[in-house]
Amino acid sequence: MDEPDPTGVTTERRGAAMWLTINREARRNALNEDVVRQLGDGIAAAQADPGCRVIVITGAGNKAFCAGADLQQRGAGSPFDVDYSRPRHYLVALFRTMQACGLPIVARVNGHALAGGFGLLCACDMAVAADDALFGTPESKIGLTPMMILPAMQRVLAPRALMEMCITGEPIGAARAFELGVVNYVVPRAELDAKLDWLLARTVGRSPAALRLGKQAFNAMRDMTLEQAQEYAQAMVPTMVSTEDAREGLAAFQQKREPVWR
Template sequence: MTDNSVILEKRGQAFWITINRPDKRNALNAGVIAGIAKGYRDAHDDKDVRVIVLTGAGDKAFCAGADLQNSGAAFSMDFSRPNVDYADLLRLSQDATKPAIARVGGVCMAGGMGLLCMTDMAVAADHVVFGLPEVKVGVFPMQVMSLLQSIAPPRLVNEWALTGEPFDARAAQAAGLLNYVVPSAELDAKVDWLIGRIVDKSPTAIRRGKYAMRAIASMSFDESIAYTESQIALLAMTEDAKEGLKAFGEKRKPSWTGR
């Protein structure tokens, strides 16, 4: 990105997307949204990338939501457009076929909660504070709800959204928003550990698996079981499936081709 509001960096088989506005608590603006979207696309265009890591620069904030320093810009809309860039980013994340991890080292609020929810897994430092404070400034976390309501219990979502009051990392983990909560000094090690548990698995299985999970999310049981029984048959014909079975029989680590 020309304004350096998002840093895109390939580290081994992980593609890191870092919101780089620590002085603004990594608040969202047009450049940040475009940068994250570019990161997702770049990661999918690189066949060597196995996992995406989304984080914020510094230790104060993961993302504090929309940049309200210029509230007119934050709430301005082009009513001729049927879609919004932030909503398009959430759509892009849900269509992704490579897994994403949120590394949450600081405050996660409002639109930042949407970024958290758009990833597949999340690790947070134990001091992090979360929240949906939009009602305090006269708006509501509309787009965040599209993902949040399928992750956290309805009663908790109601409380968070209607009161706007913050909650801590342990509450976020108990609600299903986080996989792990660790001391700040252990955050990077835990993220690296989780990356390691992904990159040694079949990229084909993960790619097709994420695609299938997305497809069945809105299906009935009868629809989803019919769909998935056909998908397992297709998956069994891939090179990775054949290699995995052969490696198991030969008691060795598989050599994945991603095909």
């Protein structure tokens, strides 16, 4: 008898962090339309919560962060279902939601991140990974190209390294993923949550306004020419210094006390 397949995303507030856990361990946390929609809804809920400062995305269990598209699903809602009445594929819509999100999104890579799961990882802002996790784009082995996730991957990996992964379909280990800048930290599995907590503590204590403006600027500038980015930065300075958080941060520095973010 097949193992039960609870489908969906578990949403849980843990302190100032909103945890979104893909809860499909029996399917290696594979993506389908419902899962992707729930991830987007979770991100929207986190942004609407004034006490939330960071989002964590992970997978259930310890084998897979996300193994990509659910290839066992057929018909409407499958990753390869083309509905020309909709202006945007649901996975593209999720990646755009993640980019526009004003909160930092951290991937807790508890297991393999493959295909669409690798794209999901690349769409996050930071990542902490277990040292036995594998990463890759195996689509070429089944006659496909990682088309939907390519834009997210191109913003993280160097071109030649990414090209090799897409052509060969061979996975890389966590150490190599760290070398390529895919993840921020690689730790033994037993230390994964401790390292994640360490990173979250250094994130939630920072100015929410500064993080939102900073993420917005980061994403905007990387698609600009150097001259455009310089002009954009110059124009954003008055906005940045006019926030309550900026005034509070400068006052706290001068008064030698901890800031109280508004």
